[in-house]
Amino acid sequence: MTDWFGYLDLILQGAMVTVQLTVMGAVVALVMAFIAGLGRLSRFGAIRCWATAYIEFFRGTSGFVQLFFAYFVLPFAGLSLTPLQAGVLALGLNVGAYGAEVVRGAILSIGREQYEACTALNLGRWQGMRHVILPQALLVMLPAFGNYAIELLKATSIVSLISLADLTFQAQVVRSQTGSTLMPFTAILVIYFVLALIISWGVRSLERRMARGLDGVRV
Structure with a gap:
């Protein structure tokens, strides 16, 4: 029994790595989603082309290959990265490419009258975007962002392929040491599910809070 508690502690250590990877990856994805999503709406052709190229490349290539490229190929260009x-x-660049289309679609979904109101109030393009359009668009984005955050959480399991000691990697370690597949994989199945529930609860709570304040944003 003591040995099993030790193995469970090992899996919980992997859970902490998975949480860290998910949070950091989500930050990168969120930043890239807004940069590329707004870039797709830019008046400048070069920015639109760059944003489109980024989105199509990362949506059109395998996440496994992207991970291997970052870890095994970039060192040949002088950029050595740790597994984390x-x-x-x-993961951040991959999920950010999908999120960029969410940002673009949410902004385009805002009624034309909101843009006309910004003009009537003499708000500049970015003032109107910041104070009027984006607060409303964020509420539209949140459900999709929540889904992508959960997808990112589940996708973290691929980092075990580059020997990062996340949940899946630690489960494999426990399996190899004990010969049991039931305990380690049942444990990580439950942990992934609980983490996904936490993300869903957080997004829904944020969505309710934003919805309550949205009436004060519309003009």
Whole structure:
């Protein structure tokens, strides 16, 4: 029994790595989603082309290959990353490409009258975007962002392939040491599910809070 508690502690250590990877990856994804999503709406053709190229490349190539490229190929270009850094970069850029289309679609979904009201109030393009359009668009984005955050959480399991000691990696270690597959994989199944529930609860809570304050944003 003591041995099993030790193995469970090992899995919980992997859970902490998974949480760290998910949070850091989500930050990178969120930043890239807004940069590329707003870039797709830019008046400048070069920015639109860059944003489109980024989105299509990361949506059109395998996440596994992107991870391996970040960890195994970038060192040949003089950029050596730790497994955690490679995982954050690959997952963040990949999920950010999908999130960028959410940002673009949410902004385009805001009624034309809101833009006309910004003009009537003599708000500049970015003033109107910041104070009027984005607060409303964020409420539209949140459900999709929540889904992508959960997808990112589940996708963290691929970092075990580059020997990062996340949940899946630690479960494999326990399996190899004990010969049991039931305990380690049942444990990580439950942990992934609980983490996904926490993300869903957080997004729904944020959505309710934003919805309550939205009436004060519309003009």
